[in-house]
Amino acid sequence: MTSDGSLRSDAFGRYWRAGAVSGLGSYVTIFALQALVVIVLHSGATEVGWLNAARWLPYLVFGLIVGAVVDGRRRLPLMVGTDLAQAALLLTVPLLWWLDVLSLPALMVIVVLTGTAAVVNGAAEMSFLPRLLNRQHLQPAHARVDAADAAASTAGPALGGLLVGAVGAPLAVLLDSLTYLYSAFTLRRIRVDEPAPRTGVTVRHLLREITEGVSWVYRSSGLTTIAIATHVWFIGNAIVGVVLAPYVLLTLGLTPFQFGIAGAAGGVGAVAGAVATTWLGRRLGTGLTIIACHLVTTGAVVAMALAARGAAWAFPALMLGQALYGLAMGMSNSHEMSYRQLMTPDHLQARTNTTLRSFNRAVAMVTAPVAGVLADAWGNQRMLVLAAAVFALVAIGLAVTPFRRVRAPV
Numbered sequence: 001m002t003s004d005g006s007l008r009s010d011a012f013g014r015y016w017r018a019g020a021v022s023g024l025g026s027y028v029t030i031f032a033l034q035a036l037v038v039i040v041l042h043s044g045a046t047e048v049g050w051l052n053a054a055r056w057l058p059y060l061v062f063g064l065i066v067g068a069v070v071d072g073r074r075r076l077p078l079m080v081g082t083d084l085a086q087a088a089l090l091l092t093v094p095l096l097w098w099l100d101v102l103s104l105p106a107l108m109v110i111v112v113l114t115g116t117a118a119v120v121n122g123a124a125e126m127s128f129l130p131r132l133l134n135r136q137h138l139q140p141a142h143a144r145v146d147a148a149d150a151a152a153s154t155a156g157p158a159l160g161g162l163l164v165g166a167v168g169a170p171l172a173v174l175l176d177s178l179t180y181l182y183s184a185f186t187l188r189r190i191r192v193d194e195p196a197p198r199t200g201v202t203v204r205h206l207l208r209e210i211t212e213g214v215s216w217v218y219r220s221s222g223l224t225t226i227a228i229a230t231h232v233w234f235i236g237n238a239i240v241g242v243v244l245a246p247y248v249l250l251t252l253g254l255t256p257f258q259f260g261i262a263g264a265a266g267g268v269g270a271v272a273g274a275v276a277t278t279w280l281g282r283r284l285g286t287g288l289t290i291i292a293c294h295l296v297t298t299g300a301v302v303a304m305a306l307a308a309r310g311a312a313w314a315f316p317a318l319m320l321g322q323a324l325y326g327l328a329m330g331m332s333n334s335h336e337m338s339y340r341q342l343m344t345p346d347h348l349q350a351r352t353n354t355t356l357r358s359f360n361r362a363v364a365m366v367t368a369p370v371a372g373v374l375a376d377a378w379g380n381q382r383m384l385v386l387a388a389a390v391f392a393l394v395a396i397g398l399a400v401t402p403f404r405r406v407r408a409p410v
Contacts, residue, residue: 025179027156036169049372063358097170127349142334150270161260213351236390266326273330300324
């Protein structure tokens with residue numbers, strides 16, 4: 001059935017289910033890979049930092065090129081193909097472990113290749129949604145997608161903790177491979193009219209389109225303020241992503257299952273945020289909603305940093321911090337994404353998405369290994385305090401600009 005542009009269409013339902021299921025597997029894998037580095041490979045924050053850098057490297061290397069290419073292609077076939085590629089690549093993790101040749105360099109190569117497929121998939125997926133739905137449905141649609149992602153972030157870490165404890169981190173990655181297969185076969189059933197792909201594209205033409213996309217984001221679109229704020233936000237998020245696993249498993253001495261349950265609390269918070277976000281945005285507006293979310297994120301990281309004050313306080317503080325962190329992300333993302341897409345014409349959707357994602361992930365890629373080295377030298381708790389300061393800076397920076405008065409166009 002061809003999409004009728006509404007949230008009730010079969011096409012959007014399949015899009016939503018594919019993302020929800022593959023998202024669950026991805027949260028299991030993120031948890032499993034960090035646990036694998038710390039527990040199986042007997043490494044610390046520095047190695048987790050390098051692994052995270054490998055995860056974001058494809059965005060830096062290929063992101064701008066991918067955006068220009070995807071804008072000239074049908075997006076649905078790209079989504080299906082890259083889902084299949086990620087499923088195949090993730091299968092190599094348990095295979096190398098079974099052959100007893102799994103190492104950090106091998107894991108980083110797999111992560112880079114999987115991340116490359118994810119760059120193409122993300123560019124196609126985000127720019128496909130405006131072709132699937134009418135404009136008035138974009139923000140509610142992103143809220144529904146975020147709610148599914150929040151539910152996955154709730155179940156994923158807990159399931160990951162159970163699987164890591166039961167069968168080990170390498171085999172836990174198998175689940176993600178299967179979810180990508182499900183996503184690919186579900187997306188194949190969508191019927192939607194897409195423009196014919198462009199042909200005869202030259203290197204010079206591609207470079208001109210890349211330049212046009214970057215210029216649009218940072219000069220012509222009105223997205224510059226939120227773009228720069230998001231780049232800085234990714235510094236704080238990268239620090240948290242690097243230090244959290246060694247902080248929880250080594251500094252706090254909690255078990256992988258407790259780590260998973262704390263991550264599930266973040267998912268519960270994200271579900272609550274995604275449910276409330278449309279209502280909140282109508283009352284506060286896009287700008288104030290996003291600023292409020294960054295303030296909540298600041299408080300969340302402070303709570304996690306305070307978890308090291310004592311054994312009795314460690315797990316509850318970690319749970320609280322994760323819940324608030326998820327709440328903020330669940331509330332903010334749909335407003336950022338819908339505002340960006342509503343401000344961007346169709347022929348620039350992929351380039352806008354990949355330009356911002358590329359610079360965001362480039363920031364994360366550079367920050368991650370530095371954060372790992374500093375965490376091993378200064379301590380994980382101090383790095384969390386630094387991350388909280390970064391999030392506070394983002395909130396204050398947006399609050400003093402006209403962005404605080406922004407309301408998404410309808």
